[in-house]
Amino acid sequence: MKILLTGGRGMVGRNILEHPLAVGLDIHSPSRNELDLRDKNSVRRYIEALEPDLIIHAAGRVGGIKANMNFPYEFLLENLEVGTNVIASAFDVGVPRFLNLASSCIYPKDVDGALTEDMILGGVLEPTNEGYALAKITALRLCEFISTRSNSIKYKTLIPCNLYGPYDKFDLTSAHLIPAIIAKIHAANLNGESTVEIWGDGSARREFMYVEDLATAVLQAALDYELTPSIINIGLGYDHTVLDYYCAVADAVKWNGDFTFDTSKPAGMRQKLLNVERQTAWGFRPSHSLQMGIRKTYDFYKRTNKQ
Numbered sequence: 001m002k003i004l005l006t007g008g009r010g011m012v013g014r015n016i017l018e019h020p021l022a023v024g025l026d027i028h029s030p031s032r033n034e035l036d037l038r039d040k041n042s043v044r045r046y047i048e049a050l051e052p053d054l055i056i057h058a059a060g061r062v063g064g065i066k067a068n069m070n071f072p073y074e075f076l077l078e079n080l081e082v083g084t085n086v087i088a089s090a091f092d093v094g095v096p097r098f099l100n101l102a103s104s105c106i107y108p109k110d111v112d113g114a115l116t117e118d119m120i121l122g123g124v125l126e127p128t129n130e131g132y133a134l135a136k137i138t139a140l141r142l143c144e145f146i147s148t149r150s151n152s153i154k155y156k157t158l159i160p161c162n163l164y165g166p167y168d169k170f171d172l173t174s175a176h177l178i179p180a181i182i183a184k185i186h187a188a189n190l191n192g193e194s195t196v197e198i199w200g201d202g203s204a205r206r207e208f209m210y211v212e213d214l215a216t217a218v219l220q221a222a223l224d225y226e227l228t229p230s231i232i233n234i235g236l237g238y239d240h241t242v243l244d245y246y247c248a249v250a251d252a253v254k255w256n257g258d259f260t261f262d263t264s265k266p267a268g269m270r271q272k273l274l275n276v277e278r279q280t281a282w283g284f285r286p287s288h289s290l291q292m293g294i295r296k297t298y299d300f301y302k303r304t305n306k307q
């Protein structure tokens with residue numbers, strides 16, 4: 001099986017490439033310099049020449065709450081362009097299999113309880129990441145519409161919860177919650193600071209999965225394509241408070257300070273938890289505990305961070 005992996009230099013892409021299940025697979029993963037996915041003609045030509053049996057689409061403009069709030073136009077436009085270019089070119093060229101990566105941001109904001117796959121487009125989106133979500137929903141729908149047109153071409157979408165792990169962005173301007181916490185608490189520890197500030201009151205709940213577990217799910221879907229549902233949440237099925245994540249990182253860093261809370265800052269959705277019944281029936285279960293994942297991520301940060 002010849003596989004085209006987009007976004008191979010990103011967090012998800014690198015974890016797929018380094019995963020034990022990827023050993024021996026024929027995976028082609030051009031960098032942005034080799035193939036800019038916003039350039040429709042180049043994307044089409046590349047796919048035509050490669051003739052992949054499967055595309056894993058893990059490229060996109062991805063960022064935390066600050067970046068999404070500051071650049072909604074860029075998050076919508078770039079993800080829309082990249083998604084439509086790759087999906088439409090794959091379909092035009094006749095690539096039979098496609099694994100599209102969406103995000104739990106695509107779900108409506110005011111839902112009680114865990115999010116099931118049939119809730120997509122069932123309500124208003126969280127405004128802090130609306131641009132990103134609209135692009136991701138469009139890509140998901142394109143995959144669905146393509147699959148209803150043909151018996152031999154079936155495009156599928158995995159909807160991961162929030163992720164963290166090696167190759168995450170630890171720069172505070174674009175970081176998601178966990179790498180931002182790691183960078184903040186590591187710096188506080190180095191600088192002998194006794195407090196670290198949390199946006200909001202720390203009670204918002206978040207579901208974060210260690211990225212190697214997502215890579216396992218993606219490769220399971222690639223290797224077991226026919227049995228993979230066409231739309232499937234990939235998550236933990238349980239969550240923690242923002243304060244729990246701060247405490248877990250403080251433990252890993254061995255920092256003994258206190259937290260302060262800035263309730264004037266946006267804290268995002270109160271809760272966003274994926275229902276994992278479909279995932280469980282499919283036969284996938286993440287293997288990393290929060291402590292294990294945070295420890296491996298902090299080890300990676302210490303190895304790669306030069307400050």
Ligand SMILES: NC(=O)c1ccc[n+]([C@@H]2O[C@H](COP(=O)([O-])OP(=O)(O)OC[C@H]3O[C@@H](n4cnc5c(N)ncnc54)[C@H](OP(=O)(O)O)[C@@H]3O)[C@@H](O)[C@H]2O)c1
Binds near residue numbers: 011
């Ligand atoms: N991170 C999460 O918490 C999370 C959660 C749920 C779903 N996801 C989804 O998982 C996928 C991968 O996310 P990630 O965390 O791995 O993001 P990431 O680390 O930012 O990686 C994204 C990759 O996409 C590439 N890319 C972006 N625009 C491109 C373009 N125009 N041409 C070529 N390459 C381009 C980037 O290339 P450069 O390296 O050159 O910038 C980068 O390698 C995304 O679809 C995201 O929505 C992520």
